[in-house]
Amino acid sequence: MRRIEFDRTGGPDVLTLVERDTPAPGPGELLVRITAAGVNYFDVNQREGAFPVELPHAVGGEGTGTVTAVGEGVHQHAPGDRVAWLGLSGSYADQAIVPAASAVAVPDAITGETAVAIMLQGVTAHYLATSTWPVRPGQTALVHAAAGGVGQLLTQIVKLRGGRVVATVSTEEKAAIARANGADHVIDYSTTDFADATLELLGGRGVDVVYDGVGRSTFAGGLRVLRTRGMLVVYGLSSGPVPPFDLHELNANGSLSVTGPNPGDYLRSPEEFGGRVKDLFTWVGAGDLTVNIGARYPLAEAARAHDDLENRRTTGKLLLIP
Template sequence: MRAVQFETTGGPEVLRVVEVDTPEPKPGQVRIRHEAIGINFIDTYHRTGLYPVKLPCTPGGEAAGVVEAVGEGVTRHEVGDRVAYSGGFGAYAEANVVAADRVVKIPDGIETRVAAAVLLKGMTTEAFIRRTYPVKAGETVLVHAAVGGVGQIMTQWLKALGAEVIATVGSEAKAAKARELGADHVILYRDQDVAAEVRRITGGKGVPVAYDSVGKDTFEGTLASLARRGLFVSFGNASGPAAPFAPGRLAQAGSLYLTRPTLFDYIVTTEELDASAAAVFDVIRSGKVKIEIGQTFALADARKAHEALESRATVGASLLIP
């Protein structure tokens, strides 16, 4: 089968298509023939070496398709099931073997491509807005990169919860998209002082929680946007990792909290995984959250996909199609 690998870390140019043996499922595993592969920023962190990986590496931790083989002892899935998974490596390929208890069935009413586009981003959103900080109706929330893959889902889901959303984006075109998604206020973070705008919108109070996937470029503005005892949810490095800072600054700014969560600490058990995935699929089927697949790339064009993602030229979710 074909797979995308990198043997050294670096820019998108290190990605190359290779022929490898189709893997056989071991006990407790299933083999999934991919129909769509999710592209996520974490894939670029692995490729650059920001998050160290064993080399050579087939990146990608999100895909959807059909079970074509099951290993010994598997009862959770059968050949022919439509399924999706999020986590691990090896998704940038025509097929992958995955532990059966980390794979979820795709329910009726959810397209396979949508499942590949939403599972990681949707469960991340679910964990962060329902469990990292349980957002309540009437609260004002700051969301950076509001028209990115996670941002689009988060903006819509927060509105479904009854929150008031302050969205930041990088262009007028993206501002218009954020408003379509339901954002109540939109800040152009390259041209405006984010913290000053947040204080103006909130009457000087700031927000109780801010979700920041951008990293270095937005860190200071996010910190200055929080209300007393506010929570800074830092979950990405799209502009590079934020610089180290003295913990005492949290006290000086109003006894703030800072967390750097990862989805996989919220879906540790199969029960947690199933509950999170079900919540994602349910909110999509309700129509309250719509998934935009903004870009698709052939598997052989993984390099182009990473170039587009890192230039922040993408809108919504991006997929590789084997």
């Protein structure tokens, strides 16, 4: 089997395609021939050393494919079944061992690429808009990086729940993508102060919630744009970690809240994970949620995929194809 590993932290160049023996599935496990693996910023964070891992490390936390063999005690999946998963190291590969309990069946109506595209980004958008801050009809959300993988899905889910979306993007091309996903207002933060522009759009009221996957460069403006008792949800740090700040600012500026959701706390059981995935599959099947595959790369070009992601040359979901 072939897979991508790194044996030291650093830039995209540390990613290496290696040959490993194909393992046999043990009790409760599946051997899966992978058809697509998702590329996520979390993979970049691990590669850079922000989230330490044991080295050498097999990269990739989500994938989809076809079961080729099952281990003892597996009854819910069989060879030939299509499955997808989240949270498994080693998904940048052409084959992988997947715990049967972690694999979800992919319905016939859902393509493998769509299934893997919503494993992390779709599930993230789901819990952000339904649990972290459950959007209610008439509320307004500011969605940063709205043309990215999470941003596109999050915009659509907020709209499905009856909310309004102020989207921020960095180019006119990305602005068109945000509008296509239903954003009510789009702000180019590369040329405009997004906080000033948002407050002007809303007559000074502010937004109910800010969904921020950027971090350092947008945090202060996110606090400024919230209405009284609003919440800033920092779910990603693509521009770097948020610097320390005085908690009194939250009190003084309208009893604001800040949270940093951890995916594990919103996916605490297979049932919770499966319920969120079921909602997403249902919305996709009904035509209420559209998944945009931004780019596909051969497995051997994982480094190029990381470089493109880090330098914001992409929109939508990035996939590696073995």
